Amino acid sequence: MSGLGPERLSLNTATVRERWNLSQCIDGCVRHGFGGIAPWRDKLQEMGTSAAARSIRDAGLEVTGVCRGGWFTENGVLDAEVLDENRRAVDEAEEIGAACLVMVVGGLSADSRDLPAAWRLVEDGLAATLEYARTAGVKIAIEPLHPMYAADRACVNTMRQALDICDRLGEGIGCAVDVYHVWWDSELDSQIARAGSDRLLAFHICDWLVPTRDMLTDRGMMGDGVIDIPRLRCMVEQNGFSGLNEVEIFSELDWWRRDPDEVLGTIAERARTAC
Amino acid sequence: MSGLGPERLSLNTATVRERWNLSQCIDGCVRHGFGGIAPWRDKLQEMGTSAAARSIRDAGLEVTGVCRGGWFTENGVLDAEVLDENRRAVDEAEEIGAACLVMVVGGLSADSRDLPAAWRLVEDGLAATLEYARTAGVKIAIEPLHPMYAADRACVNTMRQALDICDRLGEGIGCAVDVYHVWWDSELDSQIARAGSDRLLAFHICDWLVPTRDMLTDRGMMGDGVIDIPRLRCMVEQNGFSGLNEVEIFSELDWWRRDPDEVLGTIAERARTAC
Numbered sequence: 083m084s085g086l087g088p089e090r091l092s093l094n095t096a097t098v099r100e101r102w103n104l105s106q107c108i109d110g111c112v113r114h115g116f117g118g119i120a121p122w123r124d125k126l127q128e129m130g131t132s133a134a135a136r137s138i139r140d141a142g143l144e145v146t147g148v149c150r151g152g153w154f155t156e157n158g159v160l161d162a163e164v165l166d167e168n169r170r171a172v173d174e175a176e177e178i179g180a181a182c183l184v185m186v187v188g189g190l191s192a193d194s195r196d197l198p199a200a201w202r203l204v205e206d207g208l209a210a211t212l213e214y215a216r217t218a219g220v221k222i223a224i225e226p227l228h229p230m231y232a233a234d235r236a237c238v239n240t241m242r243q244a245l246d247i248c249d250r251l252g253e254g255i256g257c258a259v260d261v262y263h264v265w266w267d268s269e270l271d272s273q274i275a276r277a278g279s280d281r282l283l284a285f286h287i288c289d290w291l292v293p294t295r296d297m298l299t300d301r302g303m304m305g306d307g308v309i310d311i312p313r314l315r316c317m318v319e320q321n322g323f324s325g326l327n328e329v330e331i332f333s334e335l336d337w338w339r340r341d342p343d344e345v346l347g348t349i350a351e352r353a354r355t356a357c
Numbered sequence: 358m359s360g361l362g363p364e365r366l367s368l369n370t371a372t373v374r375e376r377w378n379l380s381q382c383i384d385g386c387v388r389h390g391f392g393g394i395a396p397w398r399d400k401l402q403e404m405g406t407s408a409a410a411r412s413i414r415d416a417g418l419e420v421t422g423v424c425r426g427g428w429f430t431e432n433g434v435l436d437a438e439v440l441d442e443n444r445r446a447v448d449e450a451e452e453i454g455a456a457c458l459v460m461v462v463g464g465l466s467a468d469s470r471d472l473p474a475a476w477r478l479v480e481d482g483l484a485a486t487l488e489y490a491r492t493a494g495v496k497i498a499i500e501p502l503h504p505m506y507a508a509d510r511a512c513v514n515t516m517r518q519a520l521d522i523c524d525r526l527g528e529g530i531g532c533a534v535d536v537y538h539v540w541w542d543s544e545l546d547s548q549i550a551r552a553g554s555d556r557l558l559a560f561h562i563c564d565w566l567v568p569t570r571d572m573l574t575d576r577g578m579m580g581d582g583v584i585d586i587p588r589l590r591c592m593v594e595q596n597g598f599s600g601l602n603e604v605e606i607f608s609e610l611d612w613w614r615r616d617p618d619e620v621l622g623t624i625a626e627r628a629r630t631a632c
Contacts, residue, residue, distance in 0.1 A: 190583055197541070197585065201543065228504060228505065229503060229504045229541040230503065230569070230572075232540075232541035233565060233567045234567050234568070237541070239541055239542075239543070240542075240543070242543075242544070243543040246543075265472070266504040266507035267514075267515075268476065268513075268514070268515070268517075268518040268521075269517070269518075294572060297568075297569060297572060308508045309470065310470040
């Protein structure tokens with residue numbers, strides 16, 4: 083499998099979040115020949131969703147996802163606040179024509195050690211949001227996060243666990259596969275095959291650095307770490323995923339400090355050589 | 358399920374490794390009424406394995422495990438150095454009458470991104486070591502490490518993955534279940550049931566802190582984090598594990614800095630209230 087041209091890339095706005103607003107991200111994608119973009123909701127709301135939708139459409143960019151819905155465990159109950167917030171996220175995903183709404187489902191509730199209770203809250207929250215999303219024609223993508231985030235960000239941590247939820251909830255829900263979160267999993271191959279094209283809704287790339295100096299914001303540029311990205315990309319593509327490769331790099335110590343044009347240039351280069 | 362008395366505890370020497378040698382650990386266990394000990398090999402070799410065996414026996418302590426064999430991927434091939442080192446670890450485990458030799462299997466080989474190759478090396482290394490261990494009457498315990506260590510410490514990261522290996526290799530091999538590494542796993546319950554008493558060879562306790570400030574040395578004292586230790590202990594005991602609860606806390610920032618007698622006193626107290 084040969085490397086990727088920039089037209090096969092989507093920029094997740096988190097990658098340059100410290101220096102560019104959404105309008106600058108859109109212009110940057112065009113300038114570097116990227117095929118798509120995936121805005122975080124803070125950037126979307128800052129620009130205004132309608133203006134963003136228009137600008138992204140005029141730029142000819144696909145929207146590979148909106149980050150993010152979820153956080154179902156935040157209040158310890160599925161209250162109106164949590165459910166309304168997720169409905170708003172669905173509305174925004176619909177308005178900008180996103181391929182999916184990415185779900186970071188939430189970890190343990192405050193002062194709780196009850197992981198099974200968190201799992202139940204998450205599944206109920208996903209079910210409620212999915213019902214609404216179906217009426218809006220928006221697909222819900224559960225993003226299994228790395229198990230090191232189980233306590234404080236997301237208690238869905240493997241493809242198997244996410245797909246078990248999808249199977250129980252039915253149509254319109256699938257997974258966002260981020261190599262950073264799932265690369266270690268001995269079941270990855272079989273679970274991606276199980277997912278198939280209906281459930282493979284997004285593919286996110288970056289790299290796992292050794293050592294990792296910070297659990298949240300020390301992700302690497304593709305090629306600088308240990309993930310065999312071509313192997314993983316091959317897995318999802320052979321199982322029916324045909325979307326863009328969304329680049330999401332949280333990097334407080336390195337890439338967030340650089341000129342975003344340098345970052346996008348490096349991404350385009352590494353896509354050819356390391357993906 | 359009520360809390361644990363100190364006679365149900367074993368001290369993994371890593372918990373006080375910065376301040377006590379093995380002889381002091383043995384005396385400390387007796388002083389605090391612990392039922393067992395689990396020495397790391399550096400402490401064992403420092404004291405001399407024969408002297409250690411005698412001293413532990415005279416103190417009336419069980420040996421819940423020896424830490425550690427493994428690191429099969431370290432040289433990129435299973436060479437004589439790696440296999441000999443593991444045979445020596447088996448010999449030491451035999452000499453001190455350990456319930457098992459704990460295996461930290463190794464991560465990716467240097468400059469490699471080939472995780473399937475690492476898995477193969479590990480399984481071949483385990484098979485070779487198991488063959489030797491059977492003749493010595495020593496049980497091999499694969500310790501699935503948290504997925505955040507997949508690159509640099511152990512590429513076996515779930516109970517399912519470890520038990521799949523056990524099933525392929527047969528008798529005399531099982532798992533060391535450390536709550537820190539596996540607490541997040543949605544399959545934990547079913548995989549512990551699958552393991553049963555034949556494969557449940559050790560149970561390690563500590564806690565997962567939020568936030569975790571260091572990926573290796575910021576484990577918490579039981580009760581200070583988010584792991585539901587009583588639930589997990591109940592799981593292993595209901596599935597036939599009847600060994601001691603081995604306390605292994607890596608804590609550069611906190612417990613390693615304290616007087617070990619304070620640490621053992623706190624462990625005994627938390628065993629009653631938080632385990």
